[in-house]
Amino acid sequence: MAVASLLYFKDESSTAMKLAELAGLAPCLIERHDFPDGEFKLKLPPTLSGRAVLFRSLNHPNEKLVELLFAAKTARQLGVQHLTLVVPYLAYMRQDIAFVPGEVVSQRIVGDLLASLFDAVITLDPHLHRVASLQEAVPVKDAINISAAPTLGNLVVQKRVNPFLIGPDEESAQWVAQAAASHRLDYAVATKTRIGDRSVDIALPPIDVKGRAVVLLDDIASSGHTLARAAELLLLAGAASVDVAVTHALFDSQAEALIKKAGVEQIWSTDCIAHSSNAVSVMPAITQVLTKLI
Numbered sequence: 699m700a701v702a703s704l705l706y707f708k709d710e711s712s713t714a715m716k717l718a719e720l721a722g723l724a725p726c727l728i729e730r731h732d733f734p735d736g737e738f739k740l741k742l743p744p745t746l747s748g749r750a751v752l753f754r755s756l757n758h759p760n761e762k763l764v765e766l767l768f769a770a771k772t773a774r775q776l777g778v779q780h781l782t783l784v785v786p787y788l789a790y791m792r793q794d795i796a797f798v799p800g801e802v803v804s805q806r807i808v809g810d811l812l813a814s815l816f817d818a819v820i821t822l823d824p825h826l827h828r829v830a831s832l833q834e835a836v837p838v839k840d841a842i843n844i845s846a847a848p849t850l851g852n853l854v855v856q857k858r859v860n861p862f863l864i865g866p867d868e869e870s871a872q873w874v875a876q877a878a879a880s881h882r883l884d885y886a887v888a889t890k891t892r893i894g895d896r897s898v899d900i901a902l903p904p905i906d907v908k909g910r911a912v913v914l915l916d917d918i919a920s921s922g923h924t925l926a927r928a929a930e931l932l933l934l935a936g937a938a939s940v941d942v943a944v945t946h947a948l949f950d951s952q953a954e955a956l957i958k959k960a961g962v963e964q965i966w967s968t969d970c971i972a973h974s975s976n977a978v979s980v981m982p983a984i985t986q987v988l989t990k991l992i
């Protein structure tokens with residue numbers, strides 16, 4: 699059987715090459731040329747056929763969604779019959795309901811778009827709030843949701859002795875519980891009230907963290923305010939140290955400084971999004987799923 703191709707973009711070469719090697723795929727660079735007016739042109743290898751995988755993480759999603767549209771349609775024209783999207787970070791999953799008439803439900807629109815372009819979608823820890831499964835959000839035949847929590851749990855026990863895992867809000871409970879499970883770690887979950895894009899209130903659960911090495915674990919760090927506020931409170935409560943472990947390192951330009959200022963020692967992230975804080979790879983976890991699909 700012919701080896702399937704892994705289509706990737708230059709800025710994600712490092713993770714894409716790792717995945718290609720682990721999954722036994724033929725890496726194929728999508729060339730991109732940027733025009734002075736903001737448009738861009740893509741070029742795919744003309745020899746594509748059969749089964750292919752497109753690798754693209756959707757941080758900075760607005761531009762990358764256009765890339766996906768152009769690349770997927772062209773791959774089909776070139777003869778690809780089965781096209782899988784590996785999208786380690788899947789954007790626009792949080793807006794899943796119209797709270798007032800006229801509000802755009804981005805999750806449904808992006809999900810439908812991806813389902814129209816791909817036969818299968820593989821992602822990690824998508825932020826699904828009011829929908830039960832990835833397939834509801836992305837109605838494609840194979841919609842596969844992998845959790846990075848076990849990988850982060852393994853990393854944390856390598857870095858800290860007897861760590862106490864804390865999730866900063868109710869939604870993080872699922873990931874914290876999974877990360878804690880295989881190493882039987884202590885864990886608890888805080889309560890968060892979001893006041894604005896860059897403002898949160900956090901209430902710690904009734905636990906004793908005095909003298910403990912606490913690790914805050916969450917799916918996304920964006921402005922960093924959630925982790926920074928939680929870290930401040932944990933240190934005030936007597937934690938010996940606070941570190942951070944996240945799946946998706948979105949980090950805006952001020953986030954890392956903010957988190958460090960709050961007293962956090964180390965920031966560890968997975969390579970779902972290429973970032974200087976990447977400390978562990980989810981490519982082995984993706985490979986396990988991908989090799990059964992292609």
Ligand code: R5P
Pocket residue numbers: 866867869870895898916917918919920921922923924925
């Ligand atoms: C939302 O609830 C997510 O799990 C994260 O906690 C959130 O996206 C983090 O956002 P920020 O870093 O801007 O506080």
